Amino acid sequence: GEEQTAKPSQEFDDLISTLPLDEGLVPMRLRQYQGVWIPEHFLRGIIAVRQRFTARPDDLLLLSYPKSGTTWLKALAFTIRTRTQHSLARHPLLSLNPHQCVESLDRLFFLGKLSSVEPQPSPRIFSSHAPYSLLSESIKGSGCRIIYVCRDPKDVFVSRWHFNAKLGSKTDKEPIPLARAFEMFCEGVCPFGLIWEHALGYWKESLGRPGKVLFLKYEELMEKPVANVKRMAEFIGCPFSPEEEKQGVVEELVRLCSFENLSNLEINATGVINAKAPTAPPTFASFFRKGKVGDWRNLLSPKMAQRLDEITQERLKGSGLTL
Numbered sequence: 182g183e184e185q186t187a188k189p190s191q192e193f194d195d196l197i198s199t200l201p202l203d204e205g206l207v208p209m210r211l212r213q214y215q216g217v218w219i220p221e222h223f224l225r226g227i228i229a230v231r232q233r234f235t236a237r238p239d240d241l242l243l244l245s246y247p248k249s250g251t252t253w254l255k256a257l258a259f260t261i262r263t264r265t266q267h268s269l270a271r272h273p274l275l276s277l278n279p280h281q282c283v284e285s286l287d288r289l290f291f292l293g294k295l296s297s298v299e300p301q302p303s304p305r306i307f308s309s310h311a312p313y314s315l316l317s318e319s320i321k322g323s324g325c326r327i328i329y330v331c332r333d334p335k336d337v338f339v340s341r342w343h344f345n346a347k348l349g350s351k352t353d354k355e356p357i358p359l360a361r362a363f364e365m366f367c368e369g370v371c372p373f374g375l376i377w378e379h380a381l382g383y384w385k386e387s388l389g390r391p392g393k394v395l396f397l398k399y400e401e402l403m404e405k406p407v408a409n410v411k412r413m414a415e416f417i418g419c420p421f422s423p424e425e426e427k428q429g430v431v432e433e434l435v436r437l438c439s440f441e442n443l444s445n446l447e448i449n450a451t452g453v454i455n456a457k458a459p460t461a462p463p464t465f466a467s468f469f470r471k472g473k474v475g476d477w478r479n480l481l482s483p484k485m486a487q488r489l490d491e492i493t494q495e496r497l498k499g500s501g502l503t504l
């Protein structure tokens with residue numbers, strides 16, 4: 182839908198204007214909040230969610246570091262959970278972008294659309310990019326379920342780089358050079374901070390509360406989509422019946438949500454996004470680029486790749502998580 186700049190809320194503006202600011206990543210303004218760099222627009226939403234969102238035990242929240250497969254996760258989770266309401270042949274995903282099927286909680290709250298959140302019937306599905314440390318007690322304590330998707334930091338950086346170029350078309354300021362963007366990513370001066378810290382927060386929680394936090398990897402989804410979709414359905418509490426499996430429902434669902442299928446639909450190929458927010462891309466096609474594992478090879482030098490791999494090893498050491 183139509184997006185507008187939210188009416189300024191004095192309370193948030195006062196707080197946010199005191200936080201450290203970084204404007205290197207044009208057109209985004211990043212603010213550092215509790216140690217994490219967050220786009221200013223999103224931060225207002227994240228703070229508002231912390232203060233005002235009441236989670237329900239049957240809410241499903243889709244969490245991710247941006248460019249890790251959010252769009253795909255939304256399509257899959259939405260289709261799995263609503264499959265008794267929508268036949269795959271006449272499915273909302275055929276005419277709506279996944280971000281219209283599962284809305285970002287942070288964005289809704291930033292836009293002041295609280296009124297559309299409360300009345301939604303259960304079970305609700307929302308997304309957020311918030312790090313675990315910034316989730317509210319309401320969310321952590323409600324017992325609602327969280328699915329987190331992560332991805333190889335090299336591919337995330339490359340995906341972000343291309344996405345930023347699309348955001349850059351909304352401004353006439355010079356884009357920053359690749360080497361500088363790479364440094365900023367390594368240092369966590371980029372949307373939602375250090376990718377390793379973001380993933381570790383949810384990783385630890387998934388070990389402690391496996392029934393409530395499911396931790397997925399983009400690469401594993403790519404390699405074994407059917408097995409992972411079954412896992413998601415079980416986790417959400419709506420496993421596929423033997424009849425559904427026999428009829429090939431899981432495979433069909435995977436096909437519906439595939440990059441190939443979604444990216445070629447009219448809404449996703451040509452849909453324009455009328456959003457003023459500097460973090461919103463101009464078109465829905467911006468969410469679909471290549472959808473491949475390992476595309477970092479086409480942008481990163483071997484040295485850069487090695488550097489990221491070293492940081493990944495160092496930062497994840499002893500956690501049991503590999504990326």
Ligand code: A3P
Pocket residue numbers: 245246247248249250251252253256336339340341343438439440441443468469470471472473476
């Ligand atoms: P690439 O830029 O590497 O192609 P997010 O949804 O978190 O913004 O992440 C975007 C990345 O996910 C992009 O990666 C995009 O192409 C990819 N993507 C989008 N839809 C997908 C799908 N249905 N299956 C696989 N990858 C998808």
